[in-house]
Amino acid sequence: MSQFDAHLAAFAAPAANGTLRGILRGIEKESLRVTPEGRLAQTDHPAGLGSALAHPHITTDYSEALLEFITEPSASIEAVLGQLDDIHRYTYGQLESEHLWPGSMPCVLAGDDSIPVARYGSSNSGAMKTIYRLGLGHRYGRAMQTIAGVHYNFSLPDEFWHELARLEGTEQNLQSFKTDKYFALIRNFRRYFWLLLYLFGAAPAVCRSFVRGRKHALEPLGQDENTLHAPYATSLRMGDLGYQSDAQQSLIVCYNNLDNYLQTLCGAITRPHPAYEAIGLKDAEGHYQQLNTSLLQIENEFYSTIRPKRTAKSGETALQALRLRGVEYVEVRCVDLNPFEPLGVCSEQLHYLDAFLLFCLLQDSPLTGDTEYLGLQENQKRVVYSGRDPALKLMVNGGEVSAREWASQVQQGVLSCARLLDTACGGSAYEQAHAEAQRKLAGEASTPADRVLQVLRDKQQTYYAFAMELAQAHSAHFAGRPLEAEREAHFKALAEQSIRQQTEVEAADQLSFDAHLAAYYAQYRDCANCGCEPQAAISAQSGC
Template sequence: MSQLDAQLAALAAPAAKHTLRGILRGIEKESLRVTPEGRLSAEQHPQGLGSAMTHPHITTDYSEALLEFITQPATRISDVLAQLDEIHRYTYSQLSDELLWPGSMPCVLAGDNSIPVARYGTSNSGTMKTVYRLGLGHRYGRAMQTIAGVHYNFSLPDEFWRALAQHEGSTQSLQDFKTDKYFALIRNFRRYFWLLIQLFGAAPAVCKSFVRGREHALVPFGTDSNTLHVPYATSLRMGDLGYQSDAQNSLIVCYNNVDNYLKTLCGAITQPHADYQRIGLTDVEGQYQQLNTSLLQIENEFYSTIRPKRTANSGETALQALRLRGVEYVEVRCVDLNPFDPLGVNSDQLHYLDAFLLFCLLQDSPQASDREYANLQENQKRIVYRGLDPDLTLLNESGEVKASEWAAQLQCGISACAEMLDGAWGIDDYRRAFAAQEQKRAGATPTPAQQVLHALQEKQQTYYAHTLEMAERHRQYFATRPLSAARQSYFAQLASESHRRQTEVEAADTVSFEEYLAAYYRQYSDCGCTQRTASEPISAQSGH
């Protein structure tokens, strides 16, 4: 019996299976604000949406024009999507004539200077958020700050972890057991996430303005010189056109245990990097250009397909929160916006993600080697640019393997997890969601990336025109379903309260920004920093 079969058998008991109903999930969904003509908005964050610094559900990400919607954790997928729907409906009531761009790759861009960096007020914490984004602009270019996606937060309840620990005979504390298991989930996710890119990737094309002045491997779409693409591409956002950099390619982050994960990232945050030293910490007028001159300003700058997370206290670094209290949940970061869906994501996707993540947790998850790390990087490149090629091969421990054969093997385990989740709830939503993805895998129905290319070809449209048309369609969808007066009032009150809280935060500062920043960075010294590069083997690190 495989480990997966044994784990599923142990969880099949009614009491254990019932714990799966306590899974919490939440969504963070990004969307650009654009003008009716499909150009990036130059307007400030709308007053009616509240303070981007303190609003619990509506904020901004890297650019002032890049909205981010955050749902509260919920045990039912339908509740998560209902929250996201309400946030969209309220937002549209405050946008005047602006639209939400439904694609992961941006609208027509007029160069870096036209892309406004997000602003969060005058408090020390707000200034830090803005300076961090200024630093990203200097390091990667501001065009990167217009890419959008869906992040999926996923956690399992303590009752589940106790049942699993009892089955495995673990003597660890509950939190240590959870942390180790979440890292096991992450290792498998990194091995298999290419399947999610293949099934959900929705960014095979981009407006040529996005790559103006950059080297790339894209080609015109037919006779349309304004749209660039790769014929078998899935998600250009997840490749070297997205948040990837030559500097970060030298950094190998170890997911074999939490200690080495912390040490490696802390090292990258605290040790200077020559390229970023040349940019300088401040400009000639003494204004901050970036938070530091290290490889990473903060841990969030390391772009990964999945992150271990722990809710941080005010002023606490994400790594310090992990070090002190362990992993609380994981954040999946590789899902494109689905431009055909008004919410950018749908119920089938989320049900399938649950089954996929449960599979990654229960499947045997050996520790990673340098060779596997290199294979994973190569697989990501292949799935981004050739993910829809029926002859695609990928790398695993056996060498080259046909992606279609490997996907079929993975689907067997994911299907079993979908059945387990359905059994916990007494529903068939997970099996239906799995069947929908299996249809795509088998070529019976198109993937979102294929749908995008088919639409461009059928309508003879540019990427820009097609996505703008979808944006207008989605706006009408929400306009015909206004919030009730009570819910409209509720969101208006949230916005008002967020403005008040921002004022309070700004008034509460008692130290200079320099003192605030120094205190923030002192937390990283607790992690035992070591910056590890590709020249140093994983096996040389302690704890492996």
């Protein structure tokens, strides 16, 4: 019996199976605010939404116009989507004539100068957030930072981990065991996430304005010179037009264990990078242009498809939180906004993600070597541009395999995990989500990317007109469902409280910004305390 089969058998038993009901998940969803004409909004963060620095559910990402909605973790998919729906209903009530853009790829852009960087007030922590974003603009351009997506946070309860530890006979303490297993999940996720790009990718086309002045391999869609696409594309957001950079190609981040992960990222944050030294830390007037001149300003700058996470304390870096307390959950970052869904995501997707992540955890997960690491990067590129090509081949074990054949193998494991989850939670939602994925793979149902291109061709629409039509429809959907008075009052109180909290944070600052920044970066030197010598990349002999 394989390790995976042993895990399946163990968690089919009633007591162990019941631990799966304690899975927690949460959503972070980004959307651009746009004008009634579909241009990027130039207005400030709406006052009725409170402080972007302190609000627990409504903030901004890169741009002042890029909203980010954050749900609380929940053991219920329905509850998570319900809260996300409430956040949307409240937000739409504060937007006046503006809309939320439904696609991951942005609306019509008029160049970097038209993209306002998010502002978070005068506190040291708020200034850091804004300067970090200024640095991203200098390093990669602002257009790339207007791309939106859905992040899915996933964790398993301690009861599950106790059962798995007992099954594997480990002598580790529980947190160390959890951390190692979350990294095993991450390694497998990185092997198989290309399947998610195929199933959920919804960005096969872009406005020409997005690639103005940039090299690209896209072609016009029919006679439409304003819409560019790749015929078999899935998620251009996840390719070289999106969250990728030439500078980061030199960075091999090791996911074999926590120490190696800390080592590679700490090195990238603490060692200067010539191209960013050329930008300069400050301008001629002494204003910060970026937080540092290293390959990464902070760990979040590394554009990964999945991250190990631990809730950080105030002023604590994400890596310091991981170093001190281990992995708490994983954050999946490769899901496009589904433009056909008012919330940008649906229940079926979340059920499939749960089963997929459980498969990645229970499946045997060997350590990753450099050859495999580079092969995984190549697979991502192939699926981004050619994922819907029935003849696509992907790299595995030094050779190539049909993507459809590999998908079938992965699907068998996901189905087994879907059945475990249905047994635990009751009903058949997980197996139904798997069946819908199977229909997409068989060509019996359309993927979101299929649907986008089909609509563009059938209606002879530009990408702009297509997305604008859906933006208006989503606005009408939420306008017709205003929040109940009690829920409206709740969100209004949260907004007011967040403004007070920002004022308190600003009043409490005692250090100069320079001193605050120095104290923050001192935490990265703690990497040495875990036995790591910071470095910018792992060598080919490292086994990463």
